[in-house]
Amino acid sequence: MQRPRPALPRYVLIGMAALAAIAAAGWLAYVLALDAAFxxxxxxxxxxxxxxxxxxxxxxxRYRYLPAVLSLADPIRELYRDPHDASATAAANRYLKSLNQGARSAELYVLDSTGLALAASNFDLDSSFVGHNYGFRAYFMDAMRTGEGHYYAVGATTGQPGYFLSHRIMEGGKTLGVAVVKIDLxxxxxxxxxxxxxxxxxxxxxxxxxxxxxxxxxxxxxxxxxQRLAELxxxxxxxxxxxxxxxxxxxxxxxxxxxxxxxxxxxxxxxxxxxxxxxxxxxxxxxxxxxVADARRNASTVAIASVFALIASLLVVLVAYQRRQVVRAKLDAHDVLERRVAERTEELRRTMESLVQSAKLASLGQALAGVAHEINQPLAALITYVASSRVLLRRNEVDRAAANLDLMSSIAERMMALIDHLRMFARKETGTRSAVALAPVIDNAIRLLQYRIDNEHIEVVRSAPAEPLHGLANPIRLEQVVVNLLSNAIDAMRDRERRVLGVTLDRHDDSAVIEVSDTGAGIAPEHIKSLFDPFFTTKEIGEGLGLGLSISYGIVREFGGDILVDSTPGRGSTFKVVIPVMDVALASPHQELHA
Incomplete structure (x- = not known):
């Protein structure tokens, strides 16, 4: 008959349960730390x-408006009037090359309605686009169909990759061709x-x-x-x-x-x-x-630290238990001595052996307390190392790089509250015109530049009629025009002691007029005629491309309006935006009104 297997001692079972608990706690710490890292x-x-x-x-x-601005240039218009005129072609080529150098784009070129390149900024190179047909390119077909095109491809002629932006060129309702800018990314x-x-x-x-x-x-x-790969x-x-x-x-x-x-x-x-x-x-x-290796290493470090922390906690509990056992043993021994003081010598000897054993348990408790104390110090250092290595192990970079990334993140969080209106201001608009309340447009524009107005101690003088005044425009694009004029006015007063920014809204017959005036240095008479030309600027290099007024002029012209300028050197300048007035009471019931 087989003997039954003896049961494991209780302390062995407790030890195995403790090890299982420690392993489970370590795995849980690893999973939680990994989830937090991800x-x-x-x-x-x-x-x-x-x-x-x-x-x-x-x-x-920086280049999105370039094809549209390019389509307004006189040399390009002259080329489309007679594509076979050699002098017109040469003038267009020189203009595109000069413009391309100023804008720092990859290439500029214009195509006719079939996709044939009539002129290009690289006309004098072996890889010239002139004479090549690009009617098969998506940016050409999209521009011919919808007015604008966007396409990334490797150049069919140059073999160089780039991002192509295109704009349909029209005159009198007739499509002349497409203007294209290639951007090197x-x-x-x-x-x-x-x-x-x-x-x-x-x-x-x-x-x-x-x-x-x-x-x-x-x-x-x-x-x-x-199959799809073959098509591509x-x-x-x-x-x-x-x-x-x-x-x-x-x-x-x-x-x-x-x-x-x-x-x-x-x-x-x-x-x-x-x-x-x-x-x-x-x-x-x-x-x-x-x-993800950094996240896994961090999670492993946290798990190891958690295991050590749990072991230290168990040691502390064990030390406390041993101390309580020592105290209990001493009390039991004291009671035994009182009861058996008159008993035989053998009993006294046994009692003395019990006291010796209790003293041994007390010594063991003190030793365990010292071990726990010694473990706590490297454990604290390990936990501190976890906090710092979480940053260092992210990409094995130095502390300065990690600090810089943290700083960038905190700046972005602080500015999130400021971009709500900027997001609306920057969204892509369709250009649809409607009856727009003009005073709120001016308010929004001033609000966008309020920080500059306050920092540069500029006095704002405003004037507007008591009754709401509406104009035929697009609110976002009109706000873009007003922001540009206000920004230019602020720049013009940068070195002036007297800084007064005037903003006036008024009505003259069937036109609404927005005036923006400054007390800056004014504009030289020889520069007035070139103010609205693309890439013309009197600012220092690096402060602008010279497209702001050109784009603003094009936007206002789309509204059926005009921009006028009056400047006196040494006294300041006044820009007037003139757009058609819209009588809201007489507007179509299907026409959207913006307030």
């Missing part, structure tokens, strides 16, 4: 993506790479066309079906076949963050990364890849 990674990635997106938008915005990619970010831009077809890693360009983020290659958008190997292989999500394996050239594994996506215009998506 949540923080998501917030930081969203902040970084917002900053990168704003930088991208600002880069493109390689400097933006270099900035991404130098900042140490893994950033990419994906087009509407799922193909990466901008990236901080050169080996990611013209590859899909995720696998693309073979047939379009020759990138001047080469698209590498079918995907950049990212998803493995799962955690805390709303997509985790996967990133791959370099030849499908070389780069490691696990968290992918954050921010939608952009035209179906594009901005991608940011964050290395």
């Amino acid at each position: 949540a923080r990674m998501e917030r930081e990635a969203n902040d970084r993506l917002a900053l990168i997106a704003s930088t991208f938008d600002a880069t493109v915005a 390689s400097a933006l990619e270099a900035d991404w790479a130098s900042a140490g970010d893994l950033v990419a831009m994906e087009d509407e077809n799922g193909v990466i066309f901008l990236a901080s890693r050169e080996d990611w360009k013209y590859r899909p983020l995720l696998p693309i079906p073979a 290659n047939a379009a020759q958008q990138f001047g080469q076949a698209i590498d079918p190997a995907p950049v990212f292989v998803p493995k799962g999500d955690r805390e709303r963050v997509q985790i996967g394996r990133a791959r370099g050239r030849g499908n070389v594994e780069l490691g696990d990364y968290a992918l954050q996506v921010r939608p952009h215009d035209q179906g594009w998506r901005l991608l940011l890849f964050s290395d």
Whole structure:
């Protein structure tokens, strides 16, 4: 008959339960710390993506109005009147080359209604666009169909990639052709790479066309079906076949963050990364890849610290238990001595042995207390190290870089409350005109520049009629014009002792007039006739492209109005925006009114 297996001692069971509890606590600490790290990674990635997106938008915005402004230039208009006139072609080529150098764009060129390049800024180079037909390009077809086009591609003639912005040129209701500006975004990619970010831009077809890693360009983020890939290659958008190997292989999500394996050239594994996506215009998506190794190392460190903390806590509890046992043993021994003082020597000897054993337990308790004290010190140091290494291990950078990133994040949070109106002010408008209350437009414009008015101690003198005055305009675009005139007036008074900014709203017959006057240095008579020309400016280099007044003039002309200027050198200038008055009482019931 087999003997039953003896039960494990109680202290062994307690020890095993304690080890299991410690392991479970360590794993729970790891999971919670990893979730917190991914949540923080998501917030930081969203902040970084917002900053990168704003930088991208600002880069493109510098050139967004250039094709429309280009279509108003006299040399371009003369070329379209007689495309076969050699002198007109030469003048247009020289104008585009000069304008391209001033704007620092990649190339400027104009196409006729079939897509044939009539003139270009690179007319004198071997890679000249002149004489080539670009009617197959999406930016040409979109501009002919909708008035504007946007397209990123590798140049069919130069072989250089760029972002193309196009604008339809019309006269008397007839389409003459398309004006195009090509923007070089390689400097933006270099900035991404130098900042140490893994950033990419994906087009509407799922193909990466901008990236901080050169080996990611013209590859899909995720696998693309073979038939669709063949269609994209047939379009020759990138001047080469698209590498079918995907950049990212998803493995799962955690805390709303997509985790996967990133791959370099030849499908070389780069490691696990968290992918954050921010939608952009035209179906594009901005991608940011964050290395998850830092988050896992941080979580492991937190788990180890938690285990040590739990062990220290258990040691403290054990020490307290041992001390209580010692006290209890002493009390029991004292009672035994009182009861058996007259008993036999053997009993006295046994009592003395019990006291000796109790003394041994007391010594053990003191030793355990010392061990617990010695563990607490490195534990505190370890916890402190966790707090600091959380920053250092993020990308193995120095403290200054991490502090700079934290500072950037805190500035962005403090400014979030200020951009509500700026977002509305900067949104893309359709150009639809309607009856607009003019006084609120002026109020919004002054509010946008109030910080400059206060900082530069400018006195604002306003005048407006008692009754509301409406004009035929677009409220956002009209506000853009007023902001530009106010900003110019403030700049003009920068070095003047007397700084008075006058803003007047009035009505003259069937026109509404907004006057913006300053007490600045005034405008030289020889400069008056060039004020509204593109890229004309009297400011220092780096303070503006000279497009503000040209764009404002074009906007007001769209409203059926005009901008007038009156200036006296040494006394100041006055700009008048004249637009048609709208009688709200007589307006169409279907016409939208903006207040």
